[in-house]
Amino acid sequence: MTPSPEQPARPAAAEPRRRSSARSTPTIYDVARAAGVASSTVSRAFSRPDRVNAETAARIRAVAADLGYRTNPLARALPTGQTSMIALATADITNPYYFELIRGAQAAAAERGYTTLLADAQESVAIEREGLERVIPTVEGIVLASTRMSDSAIRMLAKQRPVIAVNRDISDVPNVVTDHAMSMRQAVDHLADLGHRQITYLSGPEAAWANGMRWRSLRLYAGERGIHVRRIGPYAPTAGGGARAAADFPAVRSSAVIAYNDLVAIGFMRRLISFGARIPGDVSVVGFDNIFTSALTSPELTTVAPPLRTLGSMAVHNLLALIGGASPTTVRPLALPTRIYVRASTAAPATRRRSWRDAPAPREPATTRGNRLPSSG
Amino acid sequence: MTPSPEQPARPAAAEPRRRSSARSTPTIYDVARAAGVASSTVSRAFSRPDRVNAETAARIRAVAADLGYRTNPLARALPTGQTSMIALATADITNPYYFELIRGAQAAAAERGYTTLLADAQESVAIEREGLERVIPTVEGIVLASTRMSDSAIRMLAKQRPVIAVNRDISDVPNVVTDHAMSMRQAVDHLADLGHRQITYLSGPEAAWANGMRWRSLRLYAGERGIHVRRIGPYAPTAGGGARAAADFPAVRSSAVIAYNDLVAIGFMRRLISFGARIPGDVSVVGFDNIFTSALTSPELTTVAPPLRTLGSMAVHNLLALIGGASPTTVRPLALPTRIYVRASTAAPATRRRSWRDAPAPREPATTRGNRLPSSG
DNA sequence: GTGAAAGCGCTAACAG
DNA sequence: CTGTTAGCGCTTTCAC
Numbered sequence: 001m002t003p004s005p006e007q008p009a010r011p012a013a014a015e016p017r018r019r020s021s022a023r024s025t026p027t028i029y030d031v032a033r034a035a036g037v038a039s040s041t042v043s044r045a046f047s048r049p050d051r052v053n054a055e056t057a058a059r060i061r062a063v064a065a066d067l068g069y070r071t072n073p074l075a076r077a078l079p080t081g082q083t084s085m086i087a088l089a090t091a092d093i094t095n096p097y098y099f100e101l102i103r104g105a106q107a108a109a110a111e112r113g114y115t116t117l118l119a120d121a122q123e124s125v126a127i128e129r130e131g132l133e134r135v136i137p138t139v140e141g142i143v144l145a146s147t148r149m150s151d152s153a154i155r156m157l158a159k160q161r162p163v164i165a166v167n168r169d170i171s172d173v174p175n176v177v178t179d180h181a182m183s184m185r186q187a188v189d190h191l192a193d194l195g196h197r198q199i200t201y202l203s204g205p206e207a208a209w210a211n212g213m214r215w216r217s218l219r220l221y222a223g224e225r226g227i228h229v230r231r232i233g234p235y236a237p238t239a240g241g242g243a244r245a246a247a248d249f250p251a252v253r254s255s256a257v258i259a260y261n262d263l264v265a266i267g268f269m270r271r272l273i274s275f276g277a278r279i280p281g282d283v284s285v286v287g288f289d290n291i292f293t294s295a296l297t298s299p300e301l302t303t304v305a306p307p308l309r310t311l312g313s314m315a316v317h318n319l320l321a322l323i324g325g326a327s328p329t330t331v332r333p334l335a336l337p338t339r340i341y342v343r344a345s346t347a348a349p350a351t352r353r354r355s356w357r358d359a360p361a362p363r364e365p366a367t368t369r370g371n372r373l374p375s376s377g
Numbered sequence: 378m379t380p381s382p383e384q385p386a387r388p389a390a391a392e393p394r395r396r397s398s399a400r401s402t403p404t405i406y407d408v409a410r411a412a413g414v415a416s417s418t419v420s421r422a423f424s425r426p427d428r429v430n431a432e433t434a435a436r437i438r439a440v441a442a443d444l445g446y447r448t449n450p451l452a453r454a455l456p457t458g459q460t461s462m463i464a465l466a467t468a469d470i471t472n473p474y475y476f477e478l479i480r481g482a483q484a485a486a487a488e489r490g491y492t493t494l495l496a497d498a499q500e501s502v503a504i505e506r507e508g509l510e511r512v513i514p515t516v517e518g519i520v521l522a523s524t525r526m527s528d529s530a531i532r533m534l535a536k537q538r539p540v541i542a543v544n545r546d547i548s549d550v551p552n553v554v555t556d557h558a559m560s561m562r563q564a565v566d567h568l569a570d571l572g573h574r575q576i577t578y579l580s581g582p583e584a585a586w587a588n589g590m591r592w593r594s595l596r597l598y599a600g601e602r603g604i605h606v607r608r609i610g611p612y613a614p615t616a617g618g619g620a621r622a623a624a625d626f627p628a629v630r631s632s633a634v635i636a637y638n639d640l641v642a643i644g645f646m647r648r649l650i651s652f653g654a655r656i657p658g659d660v661s662v663v664g665f666d667n668i669f670t671s672a673l674t675s676p677e678l679t680t681v682a683p684p685l686r687t688l689g690s691m692a693v694h695n696l697l698a699l700i701g702g703a704s705p706t707t708v709r710p711l712a713l714p715t716r717i718y719v720r721a722s723t724a725a726p727a728t729r730r731r732s733w734r735d736a737p738a739p740r741e742p743a744t745t746r747g748n749r750l751p752s753s754g
Numbered sequence: 755g756t757g758a759a760a761g762c763g764c765t766a767a768c769a770g
Numbered sequence: 771c772t773g774t775t776a777g778c779g780c781t782t783t784c785a786c
């Protein structure tokens with residue numbers, strides 16, 4: 001449990017360290033000499049141009065340019081503590097959910113001259129801790145985009161560096177979240193408007209904050225609209241989890257399903273279809289996230305999605321504000337609005353309610369002969 | 378075109394810099410004082426434990442541990458130039474192709490105490506250049522995983538830092554590649570064994586090295602097996618590109634198609650199905666990469682895939698060797714073997730050859746009503 | 755507005 | 771094996 005600060009020893013570098021600045025990358029000293037000014041002036045020319053005579057600055061830049069000088073971020077970081085790096089911790093880069101989030105974050109960071117360090121936890125708490133551990137000394141702040149860490153672990157982290165949590169509400173830790181209530185309302189309204197009276201929720205990981213939020217909101221809004229809900233699960237937030245949900249589903253029977261996320265929805269649809277069910281004929285399915293794949297499935301998935309890119313950039317903006325000295329309480333929590341993408345996996349329930357289980361399995365039409373479950377992968 | 382070394386000025390940090398080491402993160406000096414040794418001994422205890430008396434080292438570590446001391450990688454980097462960071466440049470993180478590659482690379486790096494900086498080019502040469510520019514001073518080496526940079530730009534880069542190219546063969550730049558010849562042979566053999574006599578290649582971006590390799594290998598092996606080939610394109614390496622290829626396809630007519638990658642194959646299949654074609658009944662389709670989505674389409678896609686994870690870790694291993702001082706010529710180029718995943722998008726050609734164009738479009742079966750092209754996204 | 759000088763935290767000769 | 775002493779490249783008082 002004690003952090004081990006040491007790093008593995010490494011073979012000596014190929015060449016002995018250059019002691020003379022001959023032929024190596026130019027420093028402010030080289031520029032200073034060539035421009036006939038003091039090194040401190042060169043330093044100012046780059047870090048605080050306003051504190052230098054405009055002409056001098058221009059000359060320095062010119063000299064620097066043709067010497068090929070570039071500020072060394074590491075050297076700058078040492079005295080100032082400003083590394084110009086932030087970390088973005090995700091539970092699993094592989095999850096398409098993060099793409100736009102990552103991009104939004106990276107773009108916002110780059111705009112302000114910051115580099116983003118991606119820490120992939122690979123869904124493992126241990127790997128996450130270790131990765132963060134390694135990265136902390138180097139970064140000025142951390143965006144926690146879906147983490148498996150406990151609230152208290154996050155609070156500890158927040159003591160070491162400014163932290164913004166994404167889609168997670170922890171007291172004392174500033175966050176940006178999507179409007180989960182709204183997203184669920186959109187899903188429920190859509191299904192209710194189609195005429196569904198019962199909805200089954202395919203539950204995601206219990207540890208996932210969003211999962212609790214979704215289930216709670218579902219109960220709330222379904223109640224308001226007089227819809228009966230039940231929940232099965234929990235399932236892994238993957239296509240495999242969805243397939244397992246499909247296996248459990250017949251016991252439940254409802255005309256509509258809301259899945260924890262798109263991956264679960266997709267796995268669920270595939271397996272159910274392989275059982276002979278028609279979607280949306282027998283069951284309507286709604287996912288969350290609008291991942292890339294959800295527009296490529298058959299049928300295409302109806303899904304509710306947060307503005308991922310905005311979420312990422314907001315997180316970074318707030319983080320940089322924190323780093324800049326804003327007090328955590330100043331950074332107002334945001335609940336970003338979501339949008340529903342209605343596609344082909346939802347429709348009005350069949351008028352004659354009976355389980356697809358009782359119907360003869362339809363002949364596999366030519367266009368879907370690939371729908372059987374994979375033997376590989 | 379001239380690099381601009383300056384970075385945007387930033388608001389002053391919230392607190393004035395700590396001049397006294399009071400209450401701040403402990404340094405080797407704090408540890409040294411507490412342990413009653415010189416700071417250099419503390420330094421050695423962490424960076425070269427073998428050069429310190431075992432007992433002394435133990436005592437130092439103990440003291441360090443309860444002071445909460447951690448080595449500061451930045452401070453270490455300054456005198457040594459060893460930042461313990463490498464960059465991984467990808468054309469587009471969003472492309473599922475990179476997932477396992479990224480993981481393989483990150484795992485290999487982490488194992489050796491290195492942190493991976495992900496530079497996402499978002500398919501833009503400008504963004505790529507800028508991102509790399511920003512990151513270069515901080516990293517010890519760079520893995521170029523699919524880049525849109527020109528050969529000469531890459532050679533320039535290789536002068537500044539050790540570089541390993543992935544799936545790109547540039548003289549003087551060490552690389553790891555998949556065995557493109559083998560991968561294409563696997564695809565051709567599979568289709569030939571099924572009885573196909575003509576294959577159409579859906580070409581990817583002309584700038585992509587892999588594209589040229591694939592087409593050349595295709596001609597070679599198809600020739601050997603007496604199969605007629607043609608090529609259409611180029612198309613963007615996306616589902617959209619594949620859809621465009623489908624629109625062009627009727628002019629070509631062949632019983633089998635090999636696409637530049639899975640995304641193209643998927644877009645192609647979807648569009649063709651929407652036209653009323655049956656897959657694999659009318660056309661067999663083979664992709665490359667085995668991306669996640671390809672096991673979730675209908676029909677599931679037959680595809681040829683490189684060992685992505687291995688590719689990533691190999692790249693990093695070689696890069697670290699280079700950084701460690703290995704000469705580029707020593708790092709032997711690798712061509713990693715591929716594997717074909719046979720799924721449902723390929724079958725024997727219809728015995729009666731006629732274009733699906735001539736057949737009446739099949740009624741859309743319930744299970745595939747989602748197969749029409751998306752109006753959204 | 756500019757220069758001189760003292761560090762930031764750590765490593766690396768060089769002595770002892 | 772351990773202590774002394776210079777730096778790494780940059781920023782930042784503090785004078786001028």
